[in-house]
Amino acid sequence: MPTVRLSGTILGADDPARSTRAKLLYLLYEAGWDIYNSNGDQRITLANIEEKIIESDAFVFTPGATLEDMFKAISVFVGYQTLDRFLTGKPTIILNCDQSWNPFYKLLRHLEAMETIKQDHSEFMLNAETPKDVIRLLDRARERGTPDAEREKVCSATIPATGSPPPADSRGNVCVFCSATLEDPAYIADGEALGRQLAENRLGCVSGAGRSGIMGAVVRGSVQAGGWTAGSNVPHIIELEGLPDGLSQFWLREDIYTRMEVMIHHSNAFVIFPGGAGTVQELFTLMIFKQQGHPIMKDKPIVIFNRRDPKGDGFWDPLIALLDELCETDNYQVADSLDDIIPAVTRNLIPS
Template identity: 70%
Template sequence: MPKVRLSGTVLGENDPTRSTRARLLHLLFSHGWDIYNGNGDQRITLSNIERKIIESDAFVFTPGATLEDMFKAISIFVGYQTLDRHLAGKPTVVLNSDFSWDPFFSVLDHLHKMGTIQQDYRDYLLAVETSDDVIKTLDVVRHHGIPDAGRVKIGESNVSSFETPLPLNHAGNICVFCSASLTDPAFLADGEELGRRLAEARLGCVSGAGKSGIMGAVVKGSVDAGGWTAGSNVPHIIELEGLPEGLSSFWLKPDIYTRMEVMIQNSDGFVIFPGGAGTVQELFALMIFKHQKNPLMVNKPVVIFNRPNAAGLGFFDPLIDLLDGMCQPGDFSVAHTLDDIVPVFERKLKKSA
């Protein structure tokens, strides 16, 4: 029988989503689905999420959206975008009967308009309002498939991991999560300038090791200024984006989740630069780790670069609005200019020295 994985956690007998979940379980069972996480008590981690995806034939997200639910949903969307073979033909349905997913969808809509998400999320994360519609949508997608993401491989991946020791005067590593697709010259110039400033501050630059977009520009800026640079990527994304030149160290990983983990482990702080679904996914992971008091995120600042446009609107306004309702003060800070970014890490690392 096909297996569907449900999101969400049932918070006791008075949970308002309990009856909806019970109805959904009944319909799925009666229509021939086996169910993972029926009781809502299974934990997903960066080390096991890919295995959970491999084990499942479809995904259903339930009402009462939490930050962890949103992280899982956007992770699947990123998998569709990057042609993850383990997601081929597997539908994802979001039961949004309580409209708790609307802020998340607003973020995706906004980033689509900003050009960092090329695909329309509605073609991949299929929102419905009733449990009956979940069953109908699963059946339709299983028969008709999932739209092509419009990505084309630019080459084959034959790279392996390598390491270069840190410089003697090294002050720390800053990870930059950002777009690998945005080609606006102004954004690319900002990315290159950030890489240069990190190098001049003796801060290593850690990235997703993509050659294109802002990601490639940040690495170039650091390399050109003589900085130490490192990154992590996975074979099927390297085939789409290539690798930047000049990396000091590179960590090849089998999936995007262990890729995130090694980047977090090897960084002392994080910059969220203009980006798309992958950048949002990475920011959600950082916030979840902070809430869990994960040792990988202890005393590591997160700075969101909310780059303003000509009208004064910030690139990440909807995302910051979403996080303000789910995060604690101090989980992240917001920078509006490039000048505001590097000093945050210099002050933090000086205190820790």
């Protein structure tokens, strides 16, 4: 019997999503699905999310979208993008009858327009308006399979032998979450400039250790300025993106969740540069930890670089609007210019 994993939590008898979830459960059982998290009481963490993905055959996200629900949905989408073998043939449906997922969709459409997401998210995360639509879409998706992300491997997963600790005069490590696909020269120049600024301010540069896009540029800028750089990656993503030259330290992990965890653990502050679905996933992780009061994020500032275009529009405007509705705004800062990033980081930096 195939197993579907539900998201969402019912908040008591008066929760407006209660009847919708009850109808959905009935239809899923009637259609022959076994159900994980039918009561909405299971917690997903970085430590167990990969296990939950492996044991499931499909994913359904329910009304009343929370930040944690959006984190799970974007995580599955990132898995599709990076050719995670554990997601092959496993469909994702979002039941959006209350329109609570609209800000999430708006953000993804914006990132597609900015070309940091190359895939059409609506082909990977199918939108349903009613519980009956969920069953219909699950049946159709299981017949057709999951879409092709149209990515090819560029290299083998050769792991560098690195292990140099940060220098004695280091002021701390700054983790930069950003796009590994965007190749616009202006964004690449900004990435290299940030890497240089980190090195010049005796700040270590931690990244997802991708060779391409802004991610590669940040590492390159730091290395060329004599900075300490570290990163973490997983074998199947290394094969898609390669590894940058000059890493001082590298942490190999088997999945993207423990990859994030080691990067967060070794960082004292975070900069959210222009990026795609992976960057959104990483920021959602930080914000959830902040809201939970998790010790891994204690006294660690988050700076969102909302790079302005010639019209004055910010790259992360839709993301910031979403966070304003779901998060405590004092958990992050926004920098509108490149020169504002380092001051914003160092103003609240507490070295480990």
